[in-house]
Amino acid sequence: xxxxxxxxxxxxEAMPYILGxxxxxxxxxxxxxLVGFVLGVPxxxxxxxxxxxxxxxxxxxxxxxxxxxxxxQLYLFYFGIMAYLSEIPALSFLPLSxxxxxxxxxxxxxxxxxxxQIFRGAMASLPAGQLKAARALGMSDAVAIRSIILPQALRLxxxxxxxxYSILLKDSAxxxxxxxxxxxxxxxxxxxxxxxxxxxxxxxxxxFFFLTWAGIKTLKRLxxxxxxxxxxxxxxx
Amino acid sequence: xxxxxxLRVENIVKTIGGQRILDDVSxxxxxxxxxxxxxxxxxxxxxxxxxxxxxxxxDSGTISLDGKAVDGKSxxxxxxxxxxxxxxxxxxxxxxxxxxxxNVRVALVKVKGLDKRAATxxxxxxxxxxxxxxxxxxxxxxxxxxxxxxxxxxxxxxMDPKVLLLDEPTSALDPELIGEVLTVIRDLADLGMTMVxxxxxxxxxxxxxxxxxxxxxxxxxxRGAPSQLLARDSGSRTQSFCAKLSELAGDGHCEIAPAPRA
Ligand SMILES: Nc1ncnc2c1ncn2[C@@H]1O[C@H](COP(=O)(O)OP(=O)(O)O)[C@@H](O)[C@H]1O
Ligand SMILES: [Mg+2]
Numbered sequence: 001x002x003x004x005x006x007x008x009x010x011x012x013e014a015m016p017y018i019l020g021x022x023x024x025x026x027x028x029x030x031x032x033x034l035v036g037f038v039l040g041v042p043x044x045x046x047x048x049x050x051x052x053x054x055x056x057x058x059x060x061x062x063x064x065x066x067x068x069x070x071x072x073q074l075y076l077f078y079f080g081i082m083a084y085l086s087e088i089p090a091l092s093f094l095p096l097s098x099x100x101x102x103x104x105x106x107x108x109x110x111x112x113x114x115x116x117q118i119f120r121g122a123m124a125s126l127p128a129g130q131l132k133a134a135r136a137l138g139m140s141d142a143v144a145i146r147s148i149i150l151p152q153a154l155r156l157x158x159x160x161x162x163x164x165y166s167i168l169l170k171d172s173a174x175x176x177x178x179x180x181x182x183x184x185x186x187x188x189x190x191x192x193x194x195x196x197x198x199x200x201x202x203x204x205x206x207x208f209f210f211l212t213w214a215g216i217k218t219l220k221r222l223x224x225x226x227x228x229x230x231x232x233x234x235x236x237x
Numbered sequence: 238x239x240x241x242x243x244l245r246v247e248n249i250v251k252t253i254g255g256q257r258i259l260d261d262v263s264x265x266x267x268x269x270x271x272x273x274x275x276x277x278x279x280x281x282x283x284x285x286x287x288x289x290x291x292x293x294x295x296d297s298g299t300i301s302l303d304g305k306a307v308d309g310k311s312x313x314x315x316x317x318x319x320x321x322x323x324x325x326x327x328x329x330x331x332x333x334x335x336x337x338x339x340n341v342r343v344a345l346v347k348v349k350g351l352d353k354r355a356a357t358x359x360x361x362x363x364x365x366x367x368x369x370x371x372x373x374x375x376x377x378x379x380x381x382x383x384x385x386x387x388x389x390x391x392x393x394x395x396m397d398p399k400v401l402l403l404d405e406p407t408s409a410l411d412p413e414l415i416g417e418v419l420t421v422i423r424d425l426a427d428l429g430m431t432m433v434x435x436x437x438x439x440x441x442x443x444x445x446x447x448x449x450x451x452x453x454x455x456x457x458x459x460r461g462a463p464s465q466l467l468a469r470d471s472g473s474r475t476q477s478f479c480a481k482l483s484e485l486a487g488d489g490h491c492e493i494a495p496a497p498r499a
């Protein structure tokens with residue numbers, strides 16, 4: 001009993017340390033969401049409107065990143081590619097040995113694959129007449145996609161996007177394997193000294209739950225904010 | 238009758254999936270004239286209109302605007318052509334995420350490069366012309382079908398098109414909303430807008446059209462002045478098609494409505 005008491009005390013004292021992991025976790029998710037968005041949108045556009053060969057290439061990308069487990073990618077990237085690149089003197093100014101950077105890139109590239117499919121589905125669900133009308137006005141396809149197609153498709157994609165957010169949140173916990181001091185990594189390291197993983201795991205779970213809740217809430221608010229007047233509530237996918 | 242030819246369509250052939258949808262179609266439209274395409278559903282009217290602005294590029298044949306043949310291979314020429322050819326669709330195709338004002342304004346800014354204030358002024362002018370100045374802030378989902386179609390007319394007119402293509406502009410409308418759109422079309426005809434319109438509104442268009450083109454299976458099989466084709470004893474395909482339509486509609490007449498031009 002004494003042991004439990006002191007472990008609980010140690011856990012309690014470790015709280016600020018574990019809470020500090022929130023920043024890293026949040027950074028991982030936001031970074032990966034952003035990388036995934038910035039790459040996912042053009043990938044989706046190429047997938048829907050591109051040359052047949054480009055479409056194949058995008059499909060291949062999606063297939064690859066969906067197929068290889070994140071853990072394997074993290075190892076390949078961190079211990080393989082990044083370790084190799086960091087030997088090149090000309091690149092020494094880059095933080096290549098940062099696990100955080102590797103994790104954001106891996107999670108971002110994977111998320112790009114998933115996000116591209118979300119946006120592709122949203123674009124494909126728009127009536128064909130939208131693009132036709134834009135072209136009939138003399139818009140180039142690039143302008144039509146930017147001004148007419150994407151603003152509508154991105155709105156439609158928000159519910160699926162918040163789903164992607166919560167998946168990414170869970171995947172981000174894998175970053176501890178390459179030394180990122182996010183919530184999970186800190187939880188484990190404290191548990192290793194207190195030998196009482198239970199209260200710590202509950203705490204970690206609560207933190208992830210909180211992040212999920214906050215993110216989804218924010219996206220719901222965004223969805224309401226950009227809703228097109230006159231349209232009934234679309235609901236989630 | 239010596240108005241210049243604005244649009245010339247020559248020997249257009251279009252095949253889709255091995256099927257010949259347009260088979261050597263030719264006609265031309267003079268400035269300020271209205272040509273009306275009539276014919277059964279599936280005749281190729283929509284495809285013909287889409288060939289004119291290359292939304293559906295013809296396999297062969299020539300489209301000339303203002304005496305200049307359009308090179309369908311040149312992206313630049315295509316975009317320029319589409320700027321000068323307005324199009325009205327059966328189901329409006331308003332941009333759902335934009336207000337009525339922005340629907341009219343977006344191409345003025347993104348295509349014509351007008352600054353925002355000039356685009357706004359022009360867009361409001363066009364909305365006023367179709368009687369919707371007070372609806373400019375509403376979104377498509379907040380407008381009736383007739384209002385949507387009028388916004389789409391304003392959107393096309395704002396680009397100063399040399400010719401306007403209308404693909405059954407009233408076919409998707411509830412009967413009580415057809416009138417407001419027809420009124421707008423009549424006003425355009427009166428103002429001298431050059432137009433090609435596919436429609437089943439035969440007696441309405443008879444009073445405005447310079448020529449009827451009757452299409453069937455991808456060909457223009459009959460053409461002539463409405464009064465001539467619709468004469469009861471003409472024995473024309475147009476006459477019998479029109480008689481069939483009005484029988485179905487139960488309005489019991491198929492003649493030229495007296496033209497109430499002001
Ligand atoms: N994208 C397409 N794919 C296959 N067939 C088509 C396509 N577009 C039109 N068609 C065919 O072309 C013919 C003419 O169609 P359309 O031009 O829409 O006629 P209309 O407007 O006179 O009703 C129809 O038989 C239609 O089935
Ligand atoms: Mg049609």
